[in-house]
Each structure stands twice: as C-alpha cells, then as structure tokens.
Amino acid sequence: MLRDPDRPFAAGAGLSRRSVLRGGAALAGGLLIGVALPQARARADEPTPTGARFNAFIHVARDDTVTFTMPAVEMGQGVYTSQAQCLAEELDIGLDKVVAAHAPADQANYGSPVFVVQATGGSTTTIAWTEPLRKAGATARAMLVQAAAAQWSVDPTALTTENGVITDKASGRSIRYGEVADRAGDLQPPADVKLKDPAQFRLIGKPVHRIDTPEKAAGKTVYGIDVMRPGMKFATLMASPVIGGKVGSVDQTKALAIPGVRQVVILDNLVAVVGDHTWAAMQGLAALAIEWAPGVHAGLDQAQLWADIEKVSEGAGVVAKKVGDAPARLKDGALFEATYELPLLAHAPMEMTNCTVHVHEGACEVWVGTQVPGYAQAGAAQALSIDPAKVTINNHLIGGGFGRRLEADGVVAAVRIAAHVEGPVKVVWSREEDIRQELYRPLYHDRLKARVENGRISAWSHRITGVSIMARWLPPAFKDGIDVDAVDGAVEVPYAVGDMLVEYIRHESVVPGAFWRGVGPNSSIFSIESFIDLIARKTGVDPLAFRRGMLDKSPRALGLLNLVAEKAAWGTPAPASPFGARRGRGLALMDAFGSYLAAIADVAVSDAGDVRVTRVVVAADVGKVINPDILVAQIQGGVVFGLSAVLHGEITFAGGRVEQGNFNDYRILRIDETPSIEVHVMPSAENSGGIGEPGTVVVQPAVANAVFAATGVQLTRMPINATLIAKAV
Amino acid sequence: MDLRINGVSRSVDVPNQMPLLWVLRDVFGMTGTKFGCGIAQCGACTVHLDGVAVRSCQLPIGAVGDRAITTIEGVGETAAGAKIQKAWLDLEVIQCGYCQPGQIMSASALLAANPQPDDAAIDAAMAGNLCRCGTYVRIREGIKHAARS
Numbered sequence: 001m002l003r004d005p006d007r008p009f010a011a012g013a014g015l016s017r018r019s020v021l022r023g024g025a026a027l028a029g030g031l032l033i034g035v036a037l038p039q040a041r042a043r044a045d046e047p048t049p050t051g052a053r054f055n056a057f058i059h060v061a062r063d064d065t066v067t068f069t070m071p072a073v074e075m076g077q078g079v080y081t082s083q084a085q086c087l088a089e090e091l092d093i094g095l096d097k098v099v100a101a102h103a104p105a106d107q108a109n110y111g112s113p114v115f116v117v118q119a120t121g122g123s124t125t126t127i128a129w130t131e132p133l134r135k136a137g138a139t140a141r142a143m144l145v146q147a148a149a150a151q152w153s154v155d156p157t158a159l160t161t162e163n164g165v166i167t168d169k170a171s172g173r174s175i176r177y178g179e180v181a182d183r184a185g186d187l188q189p190p191a192d193v194k195l196k197d198p199a200q201f202r203l204i205g206k207p208v209h210r211i212d213t214p215e216k217a218a219g220k221t222v223y224g225i226d227v228m229r230p231g232m233k234f235a236t237l238m239a240s241p242v243i244g245g246k247v248g249s250v251d252q253t254k255a256l257a258i259p260g261v262r263q264v265v266i267l268d269n270l271v272a273v274v275g276d277h278t279w280a281a282m283q284g285l286a287a288l289a290i291e292w293a294p295g296v297h298a299g300l301d302q303a304q305l306w307a308d309i310e311k312v313s314e315g316a317g318v319v320a321k322k323v324g325d326a327p328a329r330l331k332d333g334a335l336f337e338a339t340y341e342l343p344l345l346a347h348a349p350m351e352m353t354n355c356t357v358h359v360h361e362g363a364c365e366v367w368v369g370t371q372v373p374g375y376a377q378a379g380a381a382q383a384l385s386i387d388p389a390k391v392t393i394n395n396h397l398i399g400g401g402f403g404r405r406l407e408a409d410g411v412v413a414a415v416r417i418a419a420h421v422e423g424p425v426k427v428v429w430s431r432e433e434d435i436r437q438e439l440y441r442p443l444y445h446d447r448l449k450a451r452v453e454n455g456r457i458s459a460w461s462h463r464i465t466g467v468s469i470m471a472r473w474l475p476p477a478f479k480d481g482i483d484v485d486a487v488d489g490a491v492e493v494p495y496a497v498g499d500m501l502v503e504y505i506r507h508e509s510v511v512p513g514a515f516w517r518g519v520g521p522n523s524s525i526f527s528i529e530s531f532i533d534l535i536a537r538k539t540g541v542d543p544l545a546f547r548r549g550m551l552d553k554s555p556r557a558l559g560l561l562n563l564v565a566e567k568a569a570w571g572t573p574a575p576a577s578p579f580g581a582r583r584g585r586g587l588a589l590m591d592a593f594g595s596y597l598a599a600i601a602d603v604a605v606s607d608a609g610d611v612r613v614t615r616v617v618v619a620a621d622v623g624k625v626i627n628p629d630i631l632v633a634q635i636q637g638g639v640v641f642g643l644s645a646v647l648h649g650e651i652t653f654a655g656g657r658v659e660q661g662n663f664n665d666y667r668i669l670r671i672d673e674t675p676s677i678e679v680h681v682m683p684s685a686e687n688s689g690g691i692g693e694p695g696t697v698v699v700q701p702a703v704a705n706a707v708f709a710a711t712g713v714q715l716t717r718m719p720i721n722a723t724l725i726a727k728a729v
Numbered sequence: 730m731d732l733r734i735n736g737v738s739r740s741v742d743v744p745n746q747m748p749l750l751w752v753l754r755d756v757f758g759m760t761g762t763k764f765g766c767g768i769a770q771c772g773a774c775t776v777h778l779d780g781v782a783v784r785s786c787q788l789p790i791g792a793v794g795d796r797a798i799t800t801i802e803g804v805g806e807t808a809a810g811a812k813i814q815k816a817w818l819d820l821e822v823i824q825c826g827y828c829q830p831g832q833i834m835s836a837s838a839l840l841a842a843n844p845q846p847d848d849a850a851i852d853a854a855m856a857g858n859l860c861r862c863g864t865y866v867r868i869r870e871g872i873k874h875a876a877r878s
Contacts, residue, residue, distance in 0.1 A: 076825025076862045209821065216826030217814045219761025219801030223827060226760035234755055259744065277755035278764070279747045350765050350773055350827040350861045399763075399827030400861045431766045629821055633867070637824055640863025663770040663859060672852035674865040 002080075002100050002215060002222075002397065051178065052185020054140035056109035057087060057133060060185075064164055064178035066091070067099045071110040071118075071133075072125040073371055074100075074212055075349075075401035076637075077692045078630035079125045081210040085203040085626055086130050090137030090196060092161040093177070095203065095211055102395035105377035105388075115474060118374040121406050121515060122485075123593040123690020126626055130688060138193040140184075144177050147184035151175070207629035212397060224369035224396040225354040229424040232356070233262060235417060236281040236428055237272040238290070239437045242298050242656035243510060247271055248291035255284040264288065265420045272417045278428055294656060297510055302652040306341065306717075309445045309507055313339075313465035317503025318481035321491045324499030329451055329459035336450045336535050340527040341717040344651040345441035345516055346666055351399020352434035353410035356426040357418035363390045364415060365424075369398035371405040379408035380415045402641070403515035406473070407439050432661040440651055442467035442513025444486075446527035450497070452535060456550055460497035462490050464524060465505040467513035481506065489521030489697075493528060494557040494591040495550040511653070517641050518696040521592040526718070529588040529701035534714055543587050543705065544570050556621050557591060560598040560682060564619035567680050568600035574706070577604035579612040582729065584710025588701035594689030595622040597635070601702040602675075605710045609726030613643055613675045613703055618695065620679060623686035631691050632679045638695020639677050644668040646700040649719050732793060734759070735803025745791030750774045752790050753800060761801035761830050765859070772858030775831040776800050780807075782838035784857075801830035809841040809875075816875035824862035832858050836872050845876050 051061035059067040068087050074080040080100045088095055103110040107118050113132065114124040141161060148166040149156035152173060160167050167174040198204070215221045240246060250271055252264045260280025265272040273284035356367040357380075364384055370376045373393045381388040398405055414427040429437070444466040451459040470485050471478035478484075482504050490502050516522070536546035544565055551558040564587075565571075574583040582605040590597045602615040616639050625631050648667035652659045660666040700718070708714045713728040715721060732739050734757070741756055753759045753776070762785060765773030769784040776785045777799035804810030813836045816822075823829050832855070839846055839854040846854065851872050860868070 076823075078824070209818070210823070213818055213821060213823045213826065216823045216829055217817045217833065218805065219830045221826055222760070225764065226754075228758050228760070277743075277747075277751055279751040279755070282767075348861060350763070350771065350825070350859065352764070398825060400825045402861070428764065431768075431771075633821060633824060633864075636866050637863035640865060641861070644863075662768055663766050664768070668859055668861060669863070669865070670856045670859065671865040671868060672856040674863075677866050 002212065051181040054143060054185060055136050055189070057136045058091065058140045060140070060144070060177050060181040062178045062181060064097060064176055065099055066093055066097050067101050069101045069103050071103055071112070072120040072129055073102070073395060073398060075120070075369070075371065075398035075405065077634060078210060078627060079120070080212050081208070082126060082626040082630060083129060083133055084211055085208060086133035087137040089201060089203040090134045091141050093164045095208060097164060098211060100211060103373065104395070105373035105393040107374050117474065118372060119406060120371045121403060122519060123692040123694070126688045127594055127690060130626065134195050135193060138195055139189050142190050142193050143184040143187045144180055146187055147180040148175050151180065151183070204626055205624070205628070207627060210630070221397055223351055223399045224356070224367060225351055225399065225428060227356045227367040227396070227426060229356065229358065229367070232424040232426055233274050233276065233421060234278045234281050234428070235272045235274040235421070235425050236278060236285055236430060237270050237413065237417065238285055238433060239270040240292050240294070241436065242292065242294035243300065243653070244297045245269070245292050245294040245656070248293040250291070251289040254287040254289070258283050258287055263421065265417050267416055270413065272427065274421055274425060282430065297656040300510065300656040301654050305443060305509060305511065305653060308509065309443050309465055312505055312507045313445045313447055313463060315505060317463050317505045319501065320482050320487040320504050321500060321502040326459045326461050326499040326501035329499050330449050330461055333451065336452065336531070336538065338448050338531050338534055339716060340446045340530055342444040342523040342526065343649065343718055344443055344511065345645060345649045346435050346438045346651050346660070347402040347404035347516055348435060348666060348668060349400025349402055349404055352431055353404070353429040354427060355411050355414035356424060357414050358424035359384065359415065359418045362386060365392045365394070366411060366415070367394045367396065368411055369396040369405060370408065370411065371398070371401050372408060375408040376411040379412040383412050383415045384419060402517040403519070404438070406515050409439060431663070435661055435666055436658040438651070439512050439514035441516030441522070442469070442511070443509070444523035446523060448527060448531045450531070450535060452539060455539070455541065457495065457535070458498035460499070461501040462524070462528070463503040463505065464490060465507050466523070467508055468506045469513050469515055471506070472512070473515070485515070485520040487520065487524065489524035489590070489592045490528065492591065494554040494589060495532070495547070496553055497550065517638070518693045521590065521693070521697045522700065525588070525590050525592065525697050526701045526704070530704055530714065533586070533705040533708055537708065547587070547589060554591070556596050556686070557589060560596050560619045560621050561589060563680055563682060564598040564600050564617055567619065567678065568617035570600060574602035574604070575614060577612060577614050579614070580604040580606035580610070582710045584706045584708070586702045586704065586706030586709055588698050588705060590694055590698040592697060593694055594687060595620065595691060595694050597694045597698040599698040599702040601699060601706045603703060603706040603710055605707060605725060605729070607726065609722035609724070609729070611647060611703070611707055611720050611722070611725070612673065613647070615675050616699060616702070617678045618680065618698065619682060620694070621682040621684050621686070622689045622691050623684050624688045625681070626688070628681065631681065634691045635679045635695040636677050638693065639699045640669050640674060642696035642699035643674070643703065645696070646703045646719055730790060732798060733795070734798045735800060735806070741790070743790060746789045748786050749776065749788045749790050749793060749798070750785040753785065759800055759802055763827055763830055765828065765831070770859070771828070772835060773828050773831040775834040775858065777804070777834060777838055780838060780841055782835045801833060804834060804837050807837060807841070810837040812875040812878050813837045813840060813871070816871040816878065820867050820871050820874055822864050822867040822871045824864055828858060828860045832860065832868060836868065836875070840872065840875055846872060
C-alpha cells in the first residue's frame with residue numbers, strides 16, 4: 001500500500017544514505033558518471049510516529065508497520081515493488097507489512113548513485129539501488145537484533161529473524177520488531193553488515209505481486225492530477241502556439257462572464273484561466289481572445305528542421321571512439337553507406353502534465369508526480385526567487401513518465417501561475433497543450449559507412465548528429481564535446497567490425513530535446529541494426545547468419561540470437577495475415593543498459609503500404625533479476641511503446657507550430673493493432689541490467705527490418721511511411 | 730440535478746453542459762475516473778450508465794437523466810467488475826495504472842454483456858482505451874482469465 005500523501009511524515013530524517021553506504025557500493029553498467037558526490041547535508045531529526053527511523057529508507061513503527069521511503073519513483077515500471085523486495089529481503093519481513101512513502105526533494109539521501117542528482121530514469125534503478133537498499137535493510141535488521149540481544153543478555157549471533165520476529169532458539173523466546181524498534185533506533189548502526197546469501201532469498205528473484213496495484217485497480221491511487229486541497233481552484237493554460245512566441249494582447253471579457261471562471265493570469269508566454277472547476281477554466285480559456293506575438297520562429301517547418309540537421313551532419317564530428325584507422329579503410333573501393341533519420345516524438349503519458357501549487361508567505365508547496373524532485377524544487381524556487389528550502393515537493397505515483405517527468409518545465413509554469421493566485425491551484429494541461437508544449441525526443445541523424453571483406457565487416461564509421469540533452473540536463477556529464485547518451489549503443493557494439501570510428505556532432509535546434517523511453521540507444525541501435533540488415537541483404541547473406549558471424553567475442557549476444565531464432569522459427573516464412581499479402585520477418589539485437597535483447601518481428605503489409613505487426617518474439621539476458629514478472633511486463637510494455645514509435649510516432653512543425661495535438665493525430669498503438677508478444681528470458685548470473693527501455697529500443701529496427709524483408713524497400717526516415725511503401729512496391 | 734452514483738443519490742448544481750467527468754472529479758472529488766484526452770479518443774474517463782460503457786469527458790451531465798452511474802470506485806460491487814479487478818491483480822496487468830480505471834470499466838461492461846469474449850470481441854470492445862505503458866497483452870489475458878473464473 002501507499003502512504004496517504006496528505007499525512008505529514010518525516011521522510012528522510014536521520015541517517016544519510018552515505019552512512020548506510022559505508023563500505024562503498026560498486027556499481028556496474030549503465031550510465032556511470034564521474035562526478036564528486038556532494039557532502040551529506042546535516043539534517044535535524046524530525047519528529048516521527050512511534051517507533052524508529054533506521055536510515056533514510058526504513059521506519060519501523062511499534063505496531064510493526066514498516067515504512068519504506070523509496071529513492072526511485074514509481075511510474076509503472078515496478079520499482080516500488082522491486083525496491084521493497086530488496087529492503088524487505090534483508091530486513092526479513094513480508095511485503096504485506098510494507099507501506100511505501102514517496103521521497104521528498106533531498107539529494108543527500110535520495111540522489112541517484114548513477115546520476116548524483118535525484119532522478120529516476122535511464123533504466124538505472126536496479127543497477128543503482130539494489131545494493132544500497134539491501135545494505136539499508138540488513139543494517140536495520142542488525143540493529144533490531146542487537147536491541148533484542150541486549151534485552152535478553154544473549155549473543156546477537158544466536159538470534160534468528162523471520163517475518164518481522166526475532167527468535168532466540170535456545171530459550172524459545174521471541175519478540176516482534178515493533179517491540180524493540182524504539183531501543184534499536186537509538187543504537188549506533190554497524191559499520192558493515194553481511195548481506196544474505198542469494199541461496200536464502202525469499203523475495204529477490206521471485207515473481208512477487210506488486211505493492212502498488214491493488215489501490216490502482218480500485219481507483220484509489222492519488223496521482224498528482226488527483227490532488228485535492230482545501231480551498232483549491234482549478235486552472236488550465238495555453239502557451240504560445242508558435243515556438244518561442246509571446247502573448248500580445250488578451251481580451252478577457254467573455255471569459256470572465258462564464259460562470260465559475262474566477263481569474264485570468266497573463267504571463268509573458270502563456271495565459272491561464274482559473275476557475276471553480278476544470279470545466280469552467282477550459283471554457284474560459286476557449287472564450288479568451290488572445291493575440292499572440294509569434295516572434296522569429298513563425299516560419300519554422302519540418303523540412304527545414306530535417307535540412308538543418310542533414311547539413312550539420314556533413315561537418316566534422318568529435319571522436320567518441322577510434323579503433324585503428326577506419327577513415328583510411330573507408331576511402332574507396334566497395335563500400336556500404338546509409339543514413340537514418342529519427343523523428344521528433346512526444347512522450348504523451350496518459351497522465352498529462354499537471355501540478356498543484358500553493359504559494360504563500362514566502363513559501364511554496366508543490367503536489368506533483370515527478371522523476372526529478374530536486375529539479376522540481378530548484379525550478380520552483382528560481383521562478384519565485386526564494387530559497388529552495390522554502391519549496392516543499394510532495395511527490396506522487398506517476399501516470400506514466402517515459403522521460404517526460406525528468407523535466408521540471410510543468411512545475412515551473414504552474415508555480416509562475418500560482419504566484420498570482422490566492423490559495424492553492426491545480427493546473428492541468430489539456431491533451432493538446434501537453435502534446436504541443438512538449439520537450440520532444442529530438443531529431444537524430446545517423447550516417448554509417450562500412451567495408452565488408454570475406455563476409456565480415458572490416459571497417460566501420462558511425463556519425464551521430466543531434467541535440468545534446470545531457471549538456472542541458474546534467475551539464476557535468478557533457479564532457480569534451482561528447483554526449484554520452486547520444487552515442488550510447490554506438491560506442492560499444494556487440495559485433496566485431498574491425499577498424500572503427502564513432503563521431504558525435506552536437507546540433508542544438510530551436511526545438512528543445514529531452515530523454516524519451518529508450519534514450520540514446522533508440523536511434524543508434526535503430527541505425528546500426530538497419531544498416532547491418534542492409535549490408536546482409538545487399539550481399540545476399542541471411543541477416544541472422546551475417547550477425548552470427550560477427551559475434552565470436554560476444555557469447556551472451558550470440559546465445560540470445562540463437563534463442564530468439566529458435567523460438568521464432570527463423571528461416572520459415574512469416575504467417576499469412578488477412579491484413580496484407582506481403583509478409584516479412586525482421587531481426588534486431590541490442591546491447592545497452594547493461595542488458596542484451598534480441599527480437600524478431602513478423603509483419604504483413606497491405607497494397608496501400610500499411611503495416612501490421614503480427615507477432616513479436618523477444619529473448620532477453622538482463623543478468624540477475626529482482627522480479628521476473630515485472631521484467632516480462634516491462635519488455636511487453638516497452639515493445640508496445642516502440643511499436644507506437646516505429647509505426648505511428650512523429651511530431652512535425654509547420655509555421656512554427658506543432659501540427660499534432662491529440663491521440664487522433666499523434667497516434668499511439670491500440671489493442672486491436674497489438675501483436676502477440678512472447679518474452680523468453682535467458683537465465684543469467686551476470687550483473688543486473690536495466691529493463692525499462694530495452695524492449696522499446698530493440699523492437700523498432702526489428703519491425704523496420706521485417707518491412708524491408710516483406711517489401712524489398714528499406715525506409716531510412718521513421719516512422720514507417722505507408723505512402724512511400726505503396727509507391728515502392 | 731439529482732444523480733445516482735455507485736448506488737448513492739447525490740445532488741449537484743452545475744450547468745447542464747458540464748461533462749460528467751468534471752462533475753465526478755472536481756465537484757465530488759471522485760478522482761478514480763481519469764482525464765486523458767477530452768475528445769473520447771483514449772477511454773481513460775470511461776464509466777457505466779446503466780451498465781453500458783460511456784466516455785464521461787463527452788457526456789453532458791444534463792444527458793444522464795435517471796440512468797445509474799457506476800465508476801471505478803463502485804464497479805467492484807458488480808459481479809463482472811469484481812472478476813475483472815481480481816484478474817487484473819492475479820495477472821499483474823497494471824503498470825502506471827492511470828488508464829486502468831477506464832480499461833477496467835470497459836472490460837467489465839464487455840464481460841457483463843459477453844461472458845466468453847474471444848480475441849476479436851476483446852479487441853473491438855477495448856480498442857477505444859489507450860494504454861501508454863503497453864499493457865494490452867495482459868489486458869487480453871486478464872479478460873479471458875476473468876471469463877474463466
């Protein structure tokens with residue numbers, strides 16, 4: 001269950017995570033960034049309910065209720081459950097006793113070991129938090145045991161724990177955690193604790209039920225958009241439809257005449273209407289006569305955006321990886337070349353951007369669902385020119401993140417509006433504003449070149465051009481002109497490609513870019529896997545055989561390819577479908593996020609060029625797994641997210657405005673377009689990898705390659721374009 | 730205006746044109762029913778009127794009449810709704826969960842009308858409900874699981 005967000009609770013008080021982490025957690029895989037950790041902020045102990053807070057993550061109450069404060073946020077990916085499994089495993093309690101609490105903005109205690117800042121993203125939670133949380137659980141358990149041992153005057157090593165009860169087998173005595181919590185909380189935490197032998201795991205590695213879903217199924221979950229505060233008003237807004245434009249003039253007369261409309265707030269680049277309910281605010285907004293000052297970008301259109309990035313991609317890049325002398329070996333002779341272009345994409349989470357704010361007496365209280373509580377706090381403070389300590393962030397379960405809530409722009413806009421409103425106000429974006437005022441997955445332009453000798457690639461170059469999200473989002477991670485996210489998936493490839501050159505060209509556009517499920521590998525892996533298929537087909541080699549021949553140094557990748565090929569019966573034709581006579585089967589491989597995935601997609605293509613995906617088979621080697629059922633769910637969901645992108649996903653500009661606005665023109669996959677999705681997990685004792693993004697990454701090139709197989713046409717600009725296919729076949 | 734919501738009579742004084750969605754959420758504080766698109770494209774706002782699934786974002790409150798309104802907060806009191814909610818938990822259909830009140834309302838109405846729906850019937854009944862987390866494979870399984878229970 002989840003803590004009632006309206007009940008005050010002293011999360012984060014007491015020990016800092018750094019003391020829990022004494023001994024140092026070794027992190028592997030993912031996006032590791034060498035930034036010095038900030039000093040733990042000194043915090044006064046806050047009053048807590050009865051019982052004791054053992055560290056930043058665990059509070060044990062006298063009634064045996066155990067509250068876990070979750071460092072990584074829950075947006076559907078299952079981490080409240082997997083984090084609880086790690087804590088409860090070592091604490092020796094059942095998940096039925098767990099109450100989950102959202103962490104406040106507090107980088108010292110809840111900053112990500114991967115990002116340093118407090119952020120949940122990039123498929124890093126399991127990689128970053130498994131060991132720190134296990135240590136936190138084991139530390140609290142040791143303190144509880146020590147308190148019981150002192151009470152009974154016995155050696156703590158003689159005591160055992162099970163399901164929240166400490167037992168002295170010699171005497172037959174037992175005592176509940178709640179009964180010793182107060183005394184245990186006063187003890188000095190042990191400097192180092194021994195973690196459980198994995199052979200003893202009751203929870204880690206088991207497909208236990210999620211802790212957040214019973215309330216979700218009953219409609220009881222309070223997302224940010226569901227917050228109700230006493231005296232609250234409701235607002236909705238419209239920002240300049242032309243990117244970078246400003247408000248010119250506003251005639252409020254008709255809006256203010258609508259029953260329930262209370263106020264119009266006019267800022268430099270947006271207008272908001274405040275009312276007694278959202279419906280009044282929406283009607284009021286529609287009744288406003290707004291003259292916009294469109295500014296300098298009123299002529300911006302999509303063709304120009306594509307042309308700009310293509311032109312920039314012809315320049316010299318910063319070298320991200322160099323092996324041998326690829327340019328010399330790619331000068332002349334029989335070469336393969338291709339360019340792949342990836343479109344702007346909106347995240348479009350079902351819970352649109354929203355934020356409830358109360359600005360009063362020099363302080364600011366915020367109710368929101370965010371992947372970045374610290375950035376939200378800093379953004380609100382900056383908007384109001386107040387100390388961040390005066391801003392309280394009340395986080396919530398998130399109705400879909402996908403990277404959208406790694407940004408605090410919605411919080412900042414809501415705070416700027418709320419500064420003009422008496423009392424608390426809930427600001428809710430319409431779906432149209434949510435899609436049109438997005439921070440989009442940026443355009444990427446990938447140029448690839450290769451030489452093939454004796455059936456293998458012997459020289460390889462890959463130049464990636466795109467916005468640097470890192471330079472804006474986490475400036476210390478942008479070093480020497482390289483965006484580590486943009487080149488992720490390109491720098492380390494599973495294939496032996498001989499001499500190798502990977503370059504990056506930073507291309508900032510007027511359209512800001514943001515992380516989007518699958519992040520950098522979405523574009524780099526799409527391009528690589530498309531290019532490999534192109535070479536295989538041009539040289540008349542089976543795409544599976546061609547890949548296998550370059551994987552002698554990647555046994556995990558090779559094993560997965562073999563598994564997926566067997567499960568999908570590679571080599572047999574894709575099944576017939578009433579959707580279209582042309583059918584094809586496509587393959588793709590992904591090595592990123594510390595995980596390996598391979599996918600085979602079957603498609604049917606109609607005469608009109610429409611594509612229907614009829615089956616997807618995925619094989620996954622993601623190392624050690626915390627919750628195998630959540631793993632499968634994340635891959636299934638990631639595949640659907642990727643199918644939306646490759647089949648339908650595209651945001652375009654015309655006249656400086658985003659052309660799409662709702663689910664009728666920014667299409668996401670529906671159930672009647674969804675294929676069967678089979679997931680086969682390779683048992684693995686390797687380090688845990690991330691699982692939120694990989695399904696999205698690997699399925700897109702698999703589908704594109706299946707369309708290539710079905711039609712003989714390789715599309716190089718996504719999404720798949722029916723008109724182009726129809727013309728070509 | 731008098732309404733009957735989840736078996737409870739309630740009165741409200743709002744314009745006739747106000748969509749049921751906003752009456753539920755903002756006037757009664759029944760926030761289980763979700764705002765997703767505002768144009769009946771996503772199904773997040775689905776409720777039942779006399780057991781039939783409707784999109785509450787497009788339903789003026791004045792058009793409800795004396796039909797019984799059932800929301801996610803009350804659907805567990807119906808046989809089909811209880812089966813669907815249990816199946817959703819048995820199979821762990823839910824991820825972020827934001828669309829799931831609408832999914833559960835559509836699935837419950839389907840199951841009440843068609844106790845043994847096949848894939849085609851499921852796709853037809855559920856195609857109006859979007860899920861950005863991509864839980865569709867488990868929604869299909871969940872409805873069949875509920876039908877067997």
